[in-house]
Amino acid sequence: MLSTLPSLDFFKTSYELRVAQLNEEREKGIKIVGTFCLYVPDEIIFAAGADRIVLCGGRADTIPVAEQSLPRNICPLIKSSFGAVVNACCGGTLACPHVPLVDVVVAEATCDGKKKMYEILPDYLPTYVLDLPQKPGSPEALDYFLSEIKKFGKFMENLTGNVVSNDALRKEIRLANETKRLLHRLFGLRRRDPPPIRGSDVLRVMQKQFFLSPGQFRQGVSQLCDELEHTTPDARAGPRIMISGCPMAAGNTKIVDIIEQKGGVIVVEESCTGTRSFWDCVDEHKDPWEALAERYLEIPCACMTPNDQRIARIVDLAKQYNVQGVVYYTLQFCHAYNIERLRVQKALKKEKIPLLAIESDYGDSDKEQIGIRIDAFLEMIA
């Protein structure tokens, strides 16, 4: 549950507002795009006059229906997302209420599990896949990604009947950068000791970033920051913790809740539902397509190789936020983040920052065991 900060009420009540807005848009013929990943540039979707919601599943209850076709030993986020689509399209009682709002899914070739799940999505929803080079940093990789996002722009033009003009794109880049700067303001406040807001509250706000309209979201974050700037929190209880790793999609707050129950103070999240979504702005002074290609290809997801930028970012964040320990979170069977942990651990060890690795799914059965491990970790670093 969100805490009692009055400005957080907005995020609690915004869900119905947003569903109403999306339904209205659909009636007007505005196209709604469903996405699953930060690598799909929202700016292009909005510049085409469409709207978007992120469909990543964080709930356990849609997993069983997914396991009727997908293997059980893949990541719970993929199963939960797929299960929500199947449920919605087959009139299941656990239907994700967002799926029926979507005209098309725009997916991306990131990890093996998602990439292959997307191949069976078209049985349920129209699906477009954006390719990604996996070795960023070369001019050729950038050229390839640029061609992919331009193709995606054409796809959006065909879908909506609108032109994706450079001016519209520039406007959307400016607006998205505004969101990013607001989130920097929010995260900046968390450098305080004690931080004025709990990690669990921030996570729930961040999860809303992927569902609300950017305008609604900015309004909420702005009010929240205004309030937090004048909040004097109680003295800090436990050690300052960074969470690093896989995203925690709406519905998934297990690890964060356990850390806080055990007395840890979460001050920053290096993940798609944390810094990875907003840390870097898009260059507003370049050709907008090139600026987008550059910025999006720099997202330090573990699907990239090598992912040195992520390692450097984690160490930098740990210092900036005066972190006493890192909880490295891997969604079960996510090979990319799981293996990348080795390099993260090595880099943090050099800085004498301890790391606790947790791999978990959306079930409850490991809560007790995780609690014991987190307890021991917090005691060790306190």
Place this chain on the structure above:
Amino acid sequence: MLSTLPSLDFFKTSYELRVAQLNEEREKGIKIVGTFCLYVPDEIIFAAGADRIVLCGGRADTIPVAEQSLPRNICPLIKSSFGAVVNACCGGTLACPHVPLVDVVVAEATCDGKKKMYEILPDYLPTYVLDLPQKPGSPEALDYFLSEIKKFGKFMENLTGNVVSNDALRKEIRLANETKRLLHRLFGLRRRDPPPIRGSDVLRVMQKQFFLSPGQFRQGVSQLCDELEHTTPDARAGPRIMISGCPMAAGNTKIVDIIEQKGGVIVVEESCTGTRSFWDCVDEHKDPWEALAERYLEIPCACMTPNDQRIARIVDLAKQYNVQGVVYYTLQFCHAYNIERLRVQKALKKEKIPLLAIESDYGDSDKEQIGIRIDAFLEMIA
């Protein structure tokens, strides 16, 4: 064990010959490249005057040392390969005898597990990574891959001090096509009923393809075909089986051995250690770089999305080889092949060809259970 066909003796004794050859080459200053995947074009390595061996691990005994750093719940081939490198570089007693022969590893961005394992290989061996687009079929993807293999050509030139000329490349393309045509000749004989050679023998021959020099390998396959063309095998015992899925690296023959013990007659393998390595020739009449880029990007590995070519290939092979059932083999935790099974199963169902899915590691503990399932499958389709 290889059967008693006299020509198979060559493959049994070729191991020592090859090791001696590689050692001699090294003394002469010839560079030896280690690879892990079909997507790395051998022709470029040979055209640069270097030699190559494939380092994919099929043995269980190198896995424990890999699990000291890699997660346990990733594919056994990745762990076995990595463990062999660690063992060899740290003087372990289970050292892979091939690793110390290698000057450099040329890896590729295929699946999540390998891609991320390659990031820790440089702690042990110099490593170069070739990027791959994941959505083949577009001119942009081809351009990107072309730029990647040309960059790789430059890398090989720097490594060896030799120029990779178009003429040298054309010569290597012709030779590699010759190997491919020989393997078509071998696999063609297996269309007979009964086939003149066991699947387990073919697998062990195919595994040697990745270790012997192309010349040695062609000599062996040619002799084998000559002999098989005049062999009259005993009447066939059980149903005709196709194996489809993940590669079976040298040392890994578990599933094949079980199928044959239970009376199945393996007639074709749709895998990297089967048809995927040789089915398509490189166009000898085009610019050699473009021809290589086109051919290699068409390899129907499950890391590609969508992988329609593979689905079509499987159905085609099942018909060509008059297959009564398909054993779909997934290395444990290989998400790409595991999820792609859905589409394969659907396509085969249309053709009324039954499929048995087996996911397994390199351990012995599931042999009994797999045996029971294969027994039941063979009985059902007999």
